[in-house]
Structure formats: structure tokens, C-alpha cells
Amino acid sequence: MSGVALEKIVKRFGDAEVIHGVDLTVEPGEFCVFVGPSGCGKSTLLRMIAGLEETSDGAISIGGREVTKAEPAERGIAMVFQTYALYPHMTVGENMGFGLKMNGHPKSEISEKVQEAARILKLEPLLDRKPAALSGGQRQRVAIGRAITRGPDVFLFDEPLSNLDAELRVEMRAEIARLHREIGATMIYVTHDQVEAMTMADKIVVLRAGNIEQVGSPMELYDDPDNRFVAGFMGSPS
Numbered sequence: 001m002s003g004v005a006l007e008k009i010v011k012r013f014g015d016a017e018v019i020h021g022v023d024l025t026v027e028p029g030e031f032c033v034f035v036g037p038s039g040c041g042k043s044t045l046l047r048m049i050a051g052l053e054e055t056s057d058g059a060i061s062i063g064g065r066e067v068t069k070a071e072p073a074e075r076g077i078a079m080v081f082q083t084y085a086l087y088p089h090m091t092v093g094e095n096m097g098f099g100l101k102m103n104g105h106p107k108s109e110i111s112e113k114v115q116e117a118a119r120i121l122k123l124e125p126l127l128d129r130k131p132a133a134l135s136g137g138q139r140q141r142v143a144i145g146r147a148i149t150r151g152p153d154v155f156l157f158d159e160p161l162s163n164l165d166a167e168l169r170v171e172m173r174a175e176i177a178r179l180h181r182e183i184g185a186t187m188i189y190v191t192h193d194q195v196e197a198m199t200m201a202d203k204i205v206v207l208r209a210g211n212i213e214q215v216g217s218p219m220e221l222y223d224d225p226d227n228r229f230v231a232g233f234m235g236s237p238s
Ligand code: ADP
Pocket: 013, 018, 036, 037, 038, 039, 040, 041, 042, 043, 044, 045
């Protein structure tokens, strides 16, 4: 299992510095949630970990290996986005196996990995369907399945449930928590929803305007917030 370490990470877009030197350790197997208001830098931080965005300064290690300049495919990560672009002309099974197929894995191995992901996500009866014939929650499960088939050490989720209705969000939260228990991978999960953070996290990282305000377990942050911002965000009693 791989942990993730961020060392003095800075991000500038042109003249604007949006991440101001973030230090963070995510332990192997941990479910770490980034929370904070819109625009505080959650996605930018996650995209730098994924290698989809360059760092302006600082270093990123995954599994003890420095990957600051490494290509996304070399980092042992898979990312699940809020908008889960599935290929409409492919079946659920083909969508889930597509990444492996592109990387030249043999058919038998792809089929095995897709079956395993489908079992974990209870998608077996839907493998031959096209995305158009799925509900929103089922589609998001396929997007998660696509990440699982690649067998990453680290899963990155960027507000994966915010397009779903409230009832489905609750169901999918439990689903992702179960996935974490079952496969035990390190997960970093971005949300602006404090309920999601409280119910899912081993560790919560509260971000504000490109800085970390506080890091701790849900109970630590709720019971003992460092400042009013964290207290307000966690809904702590004042
Ligand atoms: P969050 O995910 O927490 O809502 P983001 O990481 O998307 O926040 O954005 C953090 C800050 O960086 C915001 O001020 C946003 O406007 C800015 N930003 C994000 N991406 C870009 C970009 N490609 N170019 C310029 N500014 C950006």
C-alpha cells in the first residue's frame, strides 16, 4: 500500500498563487478527505497529486517514490471525477476495461479485472448495457469500476457524488466506504460537504484559500477546532 506525501507544494496560475506551500502526509490505506469552500484549491491539489497539473514548487511522493515530474500513468493512481464521461457506444464492461485495453493488457486479464470490479460494485447484471440505459448512480459506479480495474495504489475522488440526488448520495457514500474496506487502498476524497467528510474520513484536511487550516480525525476537528473557520465548517457547537 502506498501513502502520499506533499512537501511545500505551491501552485501559481500566471501571477496568481492559489496553493501557498502545503505540507501533508496521507498514510497508506487511509481514507483522507479534503474539505473547504469552493475555490480554496481542493481540485488543484488533487490534480497535482494525479499529475494532471504541474506543481510550481515543492515535491510529491507516492509510496515513498518521488513523482513530482512523473506522468499520470506512472503514479499508480486512478481518479474519479464529478462528471463521469463514459463512452456511450461501449457497454459497461467495455467502459470498465478500456484503460487496460489501451495499455495492451491481454483479453483474459481484462475480463478477469472487469468481473472482479463488477462484483465489488454489484454491476454484474449490467455489464452488457450501454451507459444510456443506466441511472446516474449506476453510471457513477461504472466510473468507479473503471478506476478499480486499473488496480491503483491510490484512488483520488473529486466531488464524485455532487451530481447525484440526496438519497443516492447517501447510498454511494456507503458504497465507497465499503469499497475502501474491501480493497484497502489509500483514498483521497474531495468534497465541500461536511457531512460526507464526517461520515467517510479517517482524516480530514480543512483547506481555506490555498492553505491547510487543520488536519485531524472527524472527532478531533469537531470537538477541538483550532479556529472559528474550522468550527463553522465542521458545525461544532460554539
Ligand atoms: P476548489 O476545487 O476547492 O473549488 P480549485 O482548485 O478549482 O478550487 O481552484 C482554486 C483556485 O485556483 C481558484 O481561485 C480558481 O479560480 C483557480 N484556478 C483553478 N484552475 C485554474 C486555471 N486553470 N487557471 C487559473 N486559475 C485557476
